[in-house]
Amino acid sequence: xxxxxxxxxxxxxxxxxxxxxxxxxxxxxxxxxxxxxxxxxxxxxxxxxxxxxxxxxxxxxxxxxxxxxxxxxxxxxxxxxxxxxxxxxxxxxxxxxxxxxxxxxxxxxxxxxxxxxxxxxxxxxxxxxxxxxxxxxxxxxxxxxxxxxxxxxxxxxxxxxxxxxxxxxxxxxxxxxxxxxxxxxxxxxxxxxxxxxxxxxxxxxxxxxxxxxxxxxxxxxxxxxxxxxxxxxxxxxxxxxxxxxxxxxxxxxxxxxxxxxxxxxxxxxxxxxxxxxxxxxxxxxxxxxxxxxxxxxxxxxxxxxxxxxxx
Amino acid sequence: xxxxxxxxxxxxxxxxxxxxxxxxxxxxxxxxxxxxxxxxxxxxxxxxxxxxxxxxxxxxxxxxxxxxxxxxxxxxxxxxxxxxxxxxxxxxxxxxxxxxxxxxxxxxxxxxxxxxxxxxxxxxxxxxxxxxxxxxxxxxxxxxxxxxxxxxxxxxxxxxxxxxxxxxxxxxxxxxxxxxxxxxxxxxxxxxxxxxxxxxxxxxxxxxxxxxxxxxxxxxxxxxxxxxxxxxxxxxxxxxxxxxxxxxxxxxxxxxxxxxxxxxxxxxxxxxxxxxxxxxxxxxxxxxxxxxxxxxxxxxxxxxxxxxxxxxxxxxxxxxxxxxxxxxxxxxxxxxxxxxxxxxxxxxxxxxxxxx
Ligand SMILES: Nc1ncnc2c1ncn2[C@@H]1O[C@H](COP(=O)(O)OP(=O)(O)OP(=O)(O)O)[C@@H](O)[C@H]1O
Ligand SMILES: [Mg+2]
Numbered sequence: 234x235x236x237x238x239x240x241x242x243x244x245x246x247x248x249x250x251x252x253x254x255x256x257x258x259x260x261x262x263x264x265x266x267x268x269x270x271x272x273x274x275x276x277x278x279x280x281x282x283x284x285x286x287x288x289x290x291x292x293x294x295x296x297x298x299x300x301x302x303x304x305x306x307x308x309x310x311x312x313x314x315x316x317x318x319x320x321x322x323x324x325x326x327x328x329x330x331x332x333x334x335x336x337x338x339x340x341x342x343x344x345x346x347x348x349x350x351x352x353x354x355x356x357x358x359x360x361x362x363x364x365x366x367x368x369x370x371x372x373x374x375x376x377x378x379x380x381x382x383x384x385x386x387x388x389x390x391x392x393x394x395x396x397x398x399x400x401x402x403x404x405x406x407x408x409x410x411x412x413x414x415x416x417x418x419x420x421x422x423x424x425x426x427x428x429x430x431x432x433x434x435x436x437x438x439x440x441x442x443x444x445x446x447x448x449x450x451x452x453x454x455x456x457x458x459x460x461x462x463x464x465x466x467x468x469x470x471x472x473x474x475x476x477x478x479x480x481x482x483x484x485x486x487x488x489x490x491x492x493x494x495x496x497x498x499x500x501x502x503x504x505x506x507x508x509x510x511x512x513x514x515x516x517x518x519x520x521x522x523x524x525x526x527x528x529x530x531x532x533x534x535x536x537x538x539x540x541x542x543x544x
Numbered sequence: 545x546x547x548x549x550x551x552x553x554x555x556x557x558x559x560x561x562x563x564x565x566x567x568x569x570x571x572x573x574x575x576x577x578x579x580x581x582x583x584x585x586x587x588x589x590x591x592x593x594x595x596x597x598x599x600x601x602x603x604x605x606x607x608x609x610x611x612x613x614x615x616x617x618x619x620x621x622x623x624x625x626x627x628x629x630x631x632x633x634x635x636x637x638x639x640x641x642x643x644x645x646x647x648x649x650x651x652x653x654x655x656x657x658x659x660x661x662x663x664x665x666x667x668x669x670x671x672x673x674x675x676x677x678x679x680x681x682x683x684x685x686x687x688x689x690x691x692x693x694x695x696x697x698x699x700x701x702x703x704x705x706x707x708x709x710x711x712x713x714x715x716x717x718x719x720x721x722x723x724x725x726x727x728x729x730x731x732x733x734x735x736x737x738x739x740x741x742x743x744x745x746x747x748x749x750x751x752x753x754x755x756x757x758x759x760x761x762x763x764x765x766x767x768x769x770x771x772x773x774x775x776x777x778x779x780x781x782x783x784x785x786x787x788x789x790x791x792x793x794x795x796x797x798x799x800x801x802x803x804x805x806x807x808x809x810x811x812x813x814x815x816x817x818x819x820x821x822x823x824x825x826x827x828x829x830x831x832x833x834x835x836x837x838x839x840x841x842x843x844x845x846x847x848x849x850x851x852x853x854x855x856x857x858x859x860x861x862x863x864x865x866x867x868x869x870x871x872x873x874x875x876x877x878x879x880x881x882x883x884x885x886x887x888x889x890x891x892x893x894x895x896x897x898x899x900x
Contacts, residue, residue: 439628439630441626441627441628441630442630442632444595444597444617444624444626444630445624445626445630446643446647447597447616447617447618448595448596448597448617448618448620448622448623448624448644449618449643449644449647449648449695450616450618450619450644450647450648451618451647455647459632459643460632463632463633463634464633
């Protein structure tokens with residue numbers, strides 16, 4: 234309305250001012266009102282993410298315990314906790330177990346299983362595809378407590394479903410092959426994410442490229458190597474980054490094996506739980522958590538580097 | 545190098561679309577064959593079925609003297625250029641051209657030499673280290689051609705390889721492709737929906753409609769003597785005049801005027817029967833005065849075609865078009881007369897050409 238009544242040269246001025254404003258503030262709300270919109274989200278992030286993270290950093294520097302005098306008045310002990318952590322063989326043992334768990338169940342298990350299902354289902358439609366995808370996704374969305382119970386019921390030495398079906402005396406996978414058990418469990422549980430991600434990625438591979446390779450006589454494996462993988466390289470790396478970090482920090486194995494037997498499945502998440510809550514050494518647990526955070530950062534930087542080095 | 549023969553080829557897509565309907569076609573060895581037709585008539589399907597990328601629902605595909613109907617695409621000895629060229633973005637030009645050779649387990653040195661040789665022939669020798677993303681559309685097209693040439697396949701299949709190029713480049717590529725095919729002498733099937741392309745390049749061409757071939761012939765035959773009204777209406781830069789008429793003894797009554805029976809239909813018509821009279825605007829002579837056997841009416845539209853004009857006359861309640869040389873174009877609304885060339889006009893009975 235203002236433009237309609239203003240003299241001919243005025244609109245230019247208004248437009249210029251508006252252009253300047255729009256360049257920094259697309260919604261035209263102004264700083265104050267825009268700030269009011271994001272404030273609730275920022276407050277939540279601060280309270281539930283930033284503060285606990287900083288609190289853990291602080292706790293790691295103290296001798297804070299769950300009970301006793303050190304719980305009432307924790308004292309700063311400098312880097313003692315960190316020194317203790319990196320010189321503790323149990324910590325390195327847990328780290329090694331975690332690496333096995335991540336490589337076995339995420340990098341190999343979930344990626345291979347997820348990709349294989351996505352590849353086999355790529356051209357299919359209809360009930361078979363829906364059934365397979367439905368089952369895989371079901372494993373992913375059920376609560377951890379529920380699926381853990383199902384697997385314990387399946388693998389248990391006395392009265393487990395597998396035992397009842399196969400009648401193998403002394404067959405106790407959770408006791409004899411605990412790491413293999415949690416790797417298989419986590420592969421089964423997490424394959425859905427990779428399957429969906431690769432399913433979407435495969436849809437982006439131009440059919441003519443695959444056909445061109447087929448016309449040249451390329452085998453199934455050659456088509457994967459020469460056409461599919463180069464096309465979905467970014468998806469593969471993003472997928473690896475996400476599931477590596479999730480698996481690294483995953484606590485669910487505890488519900489299957491409780492870290493045992495004899496610490497054979499005490500991955501880092503379980504290790505922290507044991508020292509901080511069962512051992513009551515909150516300060517030490519916080520220090521271990523900080524080291525885990527650093528390892529996570531290294532892994533993330535590694536993948537992001539690979540992603541960026543896209544030629 | 546081999547001939548291609550299709551026998552009763554049928555393709556029904558899941559969902560019931562009959563894209564090819566019992567189609568017979570024989571393409572001799574070394575021929576440059578164009579497939580032309582409106583969108584959705586089954587050209588791409590035909591090409592893909594020859595390549596083996598679609599399995600035929602019925603009928604047979606024979607390449608050379610081998611029935612390849614059930615053979616995998618990779619074992620058919622056929623190379624195809626896709627509309628989007630399908631160059632692999634992560635490989636450089638050399639690797640792209642040499643890819644089929646690599647699959648055939650040709651040694652690295654040999655295939656690089658071959659890639660350079662073919663690339664040089666297509667003027668790509670300066671670009672051999674680039675990736676497809678660093679090439680222009682025309683260069684990408686030549687890489688796709690080079691890849692096909694390096695395979696030494698028995699036949700080439702092109703699916704609208706020029707449609708991504710701009711108008712100028714298209715003309716150049718057209719000439720280039722034709723010359724190349726001549727030199728190589730490889731049987732080539734070329735899909736296009738640009739009829740100028742088909743007319744200019746092909747040794748022979750087929751016009752398709754809804755899964756059927758409506759006419760096969762040399763471009764000259766198809767242009768001058770369309771076998772039916774579908775082809776007549778489809779072919780030509782300006783559509784043919786197709787006018788309802790009745791046979792009246794030695795003459796035809798068309799749009800209220802009398803025109804002589806065309807040479808091609810002489811002695812083949814029955815007095816009183818209803819026919820369709822066809823004449824291309826290019827074969828209509830325009831005059832401001834009435835002439836023997838002319839169609840007279842009012843000038844309704846004059847369109848500029850560059851070196852000539854397309855004049856549309858209202859003759860009774862039908863429209864008749866004629867091409868008029870530059871400088872001779874009439875004013876709108878004046879009386880005008882179009883005289884069809886008797887040796888070029890055609891007569892259709894029930895949609896099919898009447899001829900001896
Ligand atoms: N994968 C498919 N599934 C089902 N129907 C299809 C499929 N591909 C093509 N069709 C149908 O088959 C018919 C022929 O398609 P085709 O792609 O061969 O046409 P075309 O002549 O190449 O057309 P255009 O000039 O537009 O490329 C069309 O009716 C099309 O809708
Ligand atoms: Mg097509």
